[in-house]
Amino acid sequence: MTYIVLLIVLFASELTYFRIANRYNIIDKPNERSSHSRVTLRGGGVIFYIGALLYFGLDGFQYPWFFLGLTLISFVSFADDIRPQSSRLRLIVHFIAMGLMFYQWGLFSNSWFYTIIALIICIGILNAYNFMDGINGITGVYSLVVVGAIWYINTYRVQFVDSEFIYFILIALFVFNFFNFRTKAKCFAGDVGAISMAFIILFLMGLLVIKTENFSYIILLVVYGVDSILTIVHRLILKENIFNPHRKHVYQIMANELKIPHVLVTLIYGVLQAFIIVGFIFCHAYSYWYFGSVILILSFCYLIFIMKYFKLHEIRETIND
Numbered sequence: 001m002t003y004i005v006l007l008i009v010l011f012a013s014e015l016t017y018f019r020i021a022n023r024y025n026i027i028d029k030p031n032e033r034s035s036h037s038r039v040t041l042r043g044g045g046v047i048f049y050i051g052a053l054l055y056f057g058l059d060g061f062q063y064p065w066f067f068l069g070l071t072l073i074s075f076v077s078f079a080d081d082i083r084p085q086s087s088r089l090r091l092i093v094h095f096i097a098m099g100l101m102f103y104q105w106g107l108f109s110n111s112w113f114y115t116i117i118a119l120i121i122c123i124g125i126l127n128a129y130n131f132m133d134g135i136n137g138i139t140g141v142y143s144l145v146v147v148g149a150i151w152y153i154n155t156y157r158v159q160f161v162d163s164e165f166i167y168f169i170l171i172a173l174f175v176f177n178f179f180n181f182r183t184k185a186k187c188f189a190g191d192v193g194a195i196s197m198a199f200i201i202l203f204l205m206g207l208l209v210i211k212t213e214n215f216s217y218i219i220l221l222v223v224y225g226v227d228s229i230l231t232i233v234h235r236l237i238l239k240e241n242i243f244n245p246h247r248k249h250v251y252q253i254m255a256n257e258l259k260i261p262h263v264l265v266t267l268i269y270g271v272l273q274a275f276i277i278v279g280f281i282f283c284h285a286y287s288y289w290y291f292g293s294v295i296l297i298l299s300f301c302y303l304i305f306i307m308k309y310f311k312l313h314e315i316r317e318t319i320n321d
């Protein structure tokens with residue numbers, strides 16, 4: 001009954017946000033770099049923060065330092081959705097939020113070297129998650145797969161976090177996907193959605209890695225990771241500014257050049273990540289070998305795809321210019 005009430009509250013919260021976004025013109029206008037063609041409400045991913053807020057208030061104010069970091073990073077991201085904020089401000093808030101999360105993990109009791117490595121990885125994942133949010137449903141569905149896998153591991157393998165927190169986030173994801181995972185999305189996640197969800201997943205994965213001392217659990221994000229890292233390498237080879245907007249990710253070429261429907265591209269990413277996670281669970285005794293093999297296979301597939309289809313992107317870019 002609690003979860004039914006929560007579902008209703010989150011639906012009502014999302015619908016209320018739509019009215020606010022309509023009134024104050026919080027919208028996403030398509031441009032030459034966009035993979036969509038309709039003006040759509042931005043910031044619907046604020047529901048992730050609301051779900052976390054409800055958990056924090058109803059379940060005894062657990063994980064206070066993490067929640068403070070989530071609040072800071074969600075607020076600056078939402079402000080950026082309304083009106084672009086300076087990159088310096090966003091970077092400062094990201095570092096502060098990461099520090100609060102690390103404190104919640106107890107990471108500062110270890111060597112400073114591990115803290116630096118964790119910071120580099122976490123900032124990279126945070127930005128990759130934001131860059132990958134470009135077509136209908138991809139953030140919601142991919143996150144649903146990852147958080148669902150975390151729920152399974154926490155329930156049946158090793159308990160490392162309060163299960164209630166996972167349930168609250170899963171329900172928020174279901175609500176968001178109802179409005180976003182469709183041919184004509186009612187809303188987009190916005191920076192507040194992509195960044196806050198990435199921060200939540202990082203927190204959960206960090207607890208899992210610290211509990212098990214097994215870094216290979218980062219495989220839960222391997223599809224996003226390979227696409228993001230190899231796309232950056234590709235853009236460096238092309239001598240591009242990697243901080244400028246672009247449409248060179250595999251999912252973008254699939255949606256824009258190959259004209260594959262957004263929902264189908266999203267399903268491909270979600271199903272592929274789910275398939276890899278299932279294999280990881282069954283091959284857990286050889287987790288690092290499995291992790292390395294998956295990276296090699298995905299990297300090979302990325303190279304084949306780019307060699308075959310990137311020329312279509314170049315043709316489109318030439319026409320647009």
